[in-house]
Amino acid sequence: MRKFPAPIHNVVAAMTRFPGVGPKTALRYAFALLSMRQDERERMARAIVDLSHVQTCKECFAYTEEPICSICRDDKRAKNILCVVSESRDISTIEAANVYHGKYLVLGGVLNPIEGQTPDVLHVKELIVRLSEHPEIKEVILAFSPDVHGETTMMYLARKIKELDRRATRLARGLPIGADLEYTDEVTLGDALIGRSEM
Numbered sequence: 001m002r003k004f005p006a007p008i009h010n011v012v013a014a015m016t017r018f019p020g021v022g023p024k025t026a027l028r029y030a031f032a033l034l035s036m037r038q039d040e041r042e043r044m045a046r047a048i049v050d051l052s053h054v055q056t057c058k059e060c061f062a063y064t065e066e067p068i069c070s071i072c073r074d075d076k077r078a079k080n081i082l083c084v085v086s087e088s089r090d091i092s093t094i095e096a097a098n099v100y101h102g103k104y105l106v107l108g109g110v111l112n113p114i115e116g117q118t119p120d121v122l123h124v125k126e127l128i129v130r131l132s133e134h135p136e137i138k139e140v141i142l143a144f145s146p147d148v149h150g151e152t153t154m155m156y157l158a159r160k161i162k163e164l165d166r167r168a169t170r171l172a173r174g175l176p177i178g179a180d181l182e183y184t185d186e187v188t189l190g191d192a193l194i195g196r197s198e199m
């Protein structure tokens, strides 16, 4: 990269931490920031700093501002069902479909041993503890994207869940193979939840 003042270099280095952002894009962002008004830029910086107030829920591991998230605190949520998702953001996708009214557990990724994503770095143990401590949970929905790693993860979890004598279900096959849950529209996701099948 060409020589730029250190503050620009620092921003470029920070921006390349984002997924899909290389040095060129990062440099474009740095210049875009420079062209902003100072107060605008400061507001942006503050928003990033304020992310420190976000923590993970002690029960479901979703991002929240309180120790226990609002979904886990909601007594009106169905108690006989649990939905396991890969990431915290998948919860908002499912909530938007307005079909599922139980609680969640965020696994924290999918199984991918080559990338170091083994069962012990995911919340597999916590899922087993949750099921052992809550015999009222009869069904676990595995709401993962139907790609290679999502499929492997669902197969692995289904075996564990069935060992504990609970039902393991997955979203209906209506989702396109390899589709990312994140980019699935609410209606399709709602249908996939209603039409879920036994594993």
Ligand SMILES: [Zn+2]
Residues within 6 Å of the ligand: 057, 058, 059, 060, 061, 062, 068, 069, 070, 071, 072, 073
């Ligand atoms: Zn929670």
